[in-house]
Amino acid sequence: xxxxxxxxxxxxxxxxxxxxxxxxxxxxxxxxxxxxxxxxxxxxxxxxxxxxxxxxxxxxxxxxxxxxxxxxxxxxxxxxxxxxxxxxxxxxxxxxxxxxxxxxxxxxxxxxxxxxxxxxxxxxxxxxxxxxxxxxxxxxxxxxxxxx
Amino acid sequence: xxxxxxxxxxxxxxxxxxxxxxxxxxxxxxxxxxxxxxxxxxxxxxxxxxxxxxxxxxxxxxxxxxxxxxxxxxxxxxxxxxxxxxxxxxxxxxxxxxxxxxxxxxxxxxxxxxxxxxxxxxxxxxxxxxxxxxxxxxxxxxxxxxxxxxxxxxxxxxxxxxxxxxxxxxxxxxxxxxxxxxxxxxxxxxxxxxxxxxxxxxxxxxxxxxxxxxxxxxxxxxxxxxxxxxxxxxxxxxxxxxxxxxxxxxxxxxxxxxxxxxxxxxxxxxxxxxxxxxxxxxxxxxxxxxxxxxxxxxxxxxxxxxxxxxxxxxxxxxxxxxxxxxxxxxxxxxxxxxxxxxxxxxxxxxxxxxxxxxxxxxxxxxxxxxxxxxxxxxxxxxxxxxxxxxxxxxxxxxxxxxxxxx
Ligand SMILES: Cc1cc2nc3c(=O)[nH]c(=O)nc-3n(C[C@H](O)[C@H](O)[C@H](O)COP(=O)(O)O)c2cc1C
Ligand code: FES
Numbered sequence: 001x002x003x004x005x006x007x008x009x010x011x012x013x014x015x016x017x018x019x020x021x022x023x024x025x026x027x028x029x030x031x032x033x034x035x036x037x038x039x040x041x042x043x044x045x046x047x048x049x050x051x052x053x054x055x056x057x058x059x060x061x062x063x064x065x066x067x068x069x070x071x072x073x074x075x076x077x078x079x080x081x082x083x084x085x086x087x088x089x090x091x092x093x094x095x096x097x098x099x100x101x102x103x104x105x106x107x108x109x110x111x112x113x114x115x116x117x118x119x120x121x122x123x124x125x126x127x128x129x130x131x132x133x134x135x136x137x138x139x140x141x142x143x144x145x146x147x148x
Numbered sequence: 149x150x151x152x153x154x155x156x157x158x159x160x161x162x163x164x165x166x167x168x169x170x171x172x173x174x175x176x177x178x179x180x181x182x183x184x185x186x187x188x189x190x191x192x193x194x195x196x197x198x199x200x201x202x203x204x205x206x207x208x209x210x211x212x213x214x215x216x217x218x219x220x221x222x223x224x225x226x227x228x229x230x231x232x233x234x235x236x237x238x239x240x241x242x243x244x245x246x247x248x249x250x251x252x253x254x255x256x257x258x259x260x261x262x263x264x265x266x267x268x269x270x271x272x273x274x275x276x277x278x279x280x281x282x283x284x285x286x287x288x289x290x291x292x293x294x295x296x297x298x299x300x301x302x303x304x305x306x307x308x309x310x311x312x313x314x315x316x317x318x319x320x321x322x323x324x325x326x327x328x329x330x331x332x333x334x335x336x337x338x339x340x341x342x343x344x345x346x347x348x349x350x351x352x353x354x355x356x357x358x359x360x361x362x363x364x365x366x367x368x369x370x371x372x373x374x375x376x377x378x379x380x381x382x383x384x385x386x387x388x389x390x391x392x393x394x395x396x397x398x399x400x401x402x403x404x405x406x407x408x409x410x411x412x413x414x415x416x417x418x419x420x421x422x423x424x425x426x427x428x429x430x431x432x433x434x435x436x437x438x439x440x441x442x443x444x445x446x447x448x449x450x451x452x453x454x455x456x457x458x459x460x461x462x463x464x465x466x467x468x469x470x471x472x473x474x475x476x477x478x479x480x481x482x483x484x485x486x487x488x489x490x491x492x493x494x495x496x497x498x499x500x501x502x503x504x505x506x507x508x509x510x511x512x513x514x515x516x517x518x519x520x521x522x523x524x525x526x527x528x529x530x531x532x533x534x535x536x537x538x539x540x541x542x543x544x545x546x547x548x549x550x551x552x553x554x
Contacts, residue, residue, distance in 0.1 A: 014301075015341070016323030023273070023304055044323065057325040057482075060273040060307030076235035077426060078384035078458055080472045114309065114476055115235035115426075116274040119384040119456075120391055129276050 004028075004036040008043045018044045018054060022061050030070060030109075030128075031062040059113070067102040067109035069147045072126045076115035082122035083136075088112075090137050091125075094144065107147070152408070153370070155378045156354045157394045160246035166284045168292040171249035177294040179360030183257040184296070188219075191261045195356070198364035199376040204229055204312075204349030205424070205453045205529075207375065207442040210356075216336040217262045217344045224264040225345040226255050227321070227335075228353055230271040231305055231312035234425030235476065236456035239380040240350035242392050244278050247354065248285040254353030256298040257360060258346055267300040268340070270317050273307050309480040313528050314347040315339075316482065327484040328528040351380060371397030372441035379440060379455050386413045386461040395440070402436040404457055416461040420545065424453020426473050427533035429540035430466065449540065466548040470537050471499040477534040488531025491522040495535060505552050512549060516542065 004025055011021040018040055025036045032040075032055050041051035055061050073091065075084050092098055095108050102109040118124045121133030125143075132143050154160070163170035171177070183191050196211030217224060228251065232240045244251060255267040271279050282302050289295045303321050305311050311320045315329035318340050339345025355377055359367045368376045380394045381404060388410030395404070405411065405421060412418050420430045423440070429450040431438075438444050445452045460469065474496040481492045498515045501507040519535035526532045542549060 016321055018323040019306055019320065020303065023306065054323065054325055058273070058306030058308050059479075060305075075472070076476060077422075077469055077472055078236050081385060081460065081464060081469065113274075113307070114479065115233070115237070117232055117238040117241050117272070119236050119238055119382065122384065122390075126274075129274070 004033070004039055008036070008040050012043055018046070018051065019058070022055055026061060030066045030068065031064060033065075034063070037063065065102070067107050069107060069127055070109045070111060072111045072113040072116070074114070074116050074118075074122075074124045074126075075112050076119075078115070078119045079123040084123045087123055087125075087135060087137070087140065090140060094140070108144075152393050153378055153396045154394045155358050155370075156243055156250060156351070156380065157246055160242075163247075165244065165246060165248035166281055166288055168249055168285075168289040168294050171247075171253075172292065172294065175361060176249055176357065177253055179357035180253050180256050180260070180294065182360050183260045186260075188261055188263065191257075194364050195261065195359065198359045198367040199374070200352065200355055200359060200367065201375055201442060202349055203351035203355075203379065203455070205234075205451070207452070210348060210352055213336060213348070214258065214261050214346055216334070217346060218337065219263055223266065223341075223343050224262050225340045225343060226258045226262070226264050226267040227314075227318070227340060227345055227347045228255055228267065228269040228350055229312060229314065229317060229347055230269050230275075230350050231309075231317060232272050232275075232350075232454070233309035233312045233480075234427065234454040234456060236384045236422075236458045237382055237425050237454040239382050239392060239455055241275060241278055242382075243350050243354050243380060244282060248282055249289060250354040250357050251350055252286060252289050252295065252300060254356035255300060256295050257356045258348065258353065259298045262344070262346055264346075265297055265299060267298065268321055269300060269302045270305060270311070270321055271302055272305045272311075276304070279304055308482070309476075310482045310528070310530050313530065316528070317347065318345065325482070327482045328530075330527070371399070372439055372444065374443050375441040375452075379452070381408075381440070381455045381457050383409050383457045383459065385459040386416065386464070387411070387457075387459045388413055397441040398439045400436075401431070401438050401440055401457075404440065405436065405459055409457070409459065412459065412461050414461075416463065418459070419462045419464055420460045420466065420541075422458040422460075422537070423456070424451040425456040425458075426476055427451075427529075427536055428453050428456070429536050430470075430544060431540075432544040449543075451536075466541050466545045467499070467503050467552055470541050471496070471503040473537045474499040474534075477530070481530060481534075485525075485527035485531060487522050487525040488527065488534065491518055491526065491531060492534050494518055495522075495538065499538070502549060502552055505554065507552070508554055512542070512553070 311326040
């Protein structure tokens, strides 16, 4: 695992690239650790408070520790009418957590999202940004089982 | 007429969007060559004459927008809006996945028109795989020499619908919170890093190569006279064929649902269609005989918007769906202006009360008043459009509300 100084330094040449740096950090750690946020603020020459303001503005970025697999369930209208609510309940019961929580073993984090632009195959979930289509209860069990 | 007409998507799945050579073999980059051989003013006039209007929702004449850009010593930027946050919309993704080179060529044509050497594509964070593909496509186009000295950088958004608003998008590229700016100044005068900037949608850019190669008159002759060309639509909800289509802009909404869409799923009856994404109006059966172009949709109090078409069958609970939508706007409001921050919160609160069967007529009256305030006083299109689903359903589907009122 490369440390965040290297990750941040690789984005430094980009004007306004702090969001790119946050993406790169998240790719490694699944969230933005406080130390990394401070480091990024320093590199891009902005106050920590401002860097924190940026990181917390965007729903895709997280400053809280998350699991190895981040599951996001689309709840926008097309997915909603395709049964997103029931699927969410199913997911909560299988994982034993509520939206926003992480399983005790640190494996799964469950989040809600708005439309992720894959509405040809609703309902849709993503796991670490990879979309899964036409998800139903049977498929859900399979998908979760494939997360090692 | 019930056929698709493919211009942007003609070679979908027949060429590799990453490879400039594939695209060149089917006539690609000829438009850019022509654009570069023209005088800047003549080029802008040609685009104006084609009648091309923005495909991102506002429908502004593209050539006109470019003509406002002052050409002085400073740098100028070409920015592509690929935020595509409007629920039910995925047409820009399809355009990139099928014909990314046309987007790159279109941006370079705009670069020639405003004498800019730097483009940015702002792609939503939900499409990391498209970002990767676009970077390869750009590399291929650069290596082939087709783009000349025009550079394009891809920047990734991070899950904020409001960043589709052009000034919020610019803030986000600059590395800030994605909050809209006060306008004026418009981006054409002071945009990215306070320099003159043209912001156009993916589909708008992707039309340009075809306009340049086939001529403005050819484009102006397709579809509706005042909003010419084709439009890529994405069908979702209760239709048989939930997929994408490219149609001329004078295509009828009824044909979108019944011919391309194959009708309502499972032989059920039609109840409503919402066009333009979650911020669009709900359209009842009696208004289906309308062309999809910008002005025809406006005339029935709706909007073409992003071209998302969300169909609902007779069993759907309109109030429940609008409640869900009101939660979307509450979540996506950036919080900068009061009418939107508080308004979307209250809209959601009242909608939930109605949906739970606990509201009275007084709540509906308050909701309508709130809607007027938001439409007039919100800073950007998010807060202004948030009440549209509520207003349009109160107007056309009032009985769905009445039966939940105590
Ligand atoms: C809340 C909000 C979200 C928007 N989202 C998008 C979007 O995702 N894509 C887009 O092209 N335009 C979006 N727009 C419109 C842009 O502000 C702008 O009008 C457009 O990018 C201009 O390009 P065009 O003239 O080619 O349509 C949005 C506007 C608002 C107010
Ligand atoms: S509505 Fe769920 S992916 Fe678009």
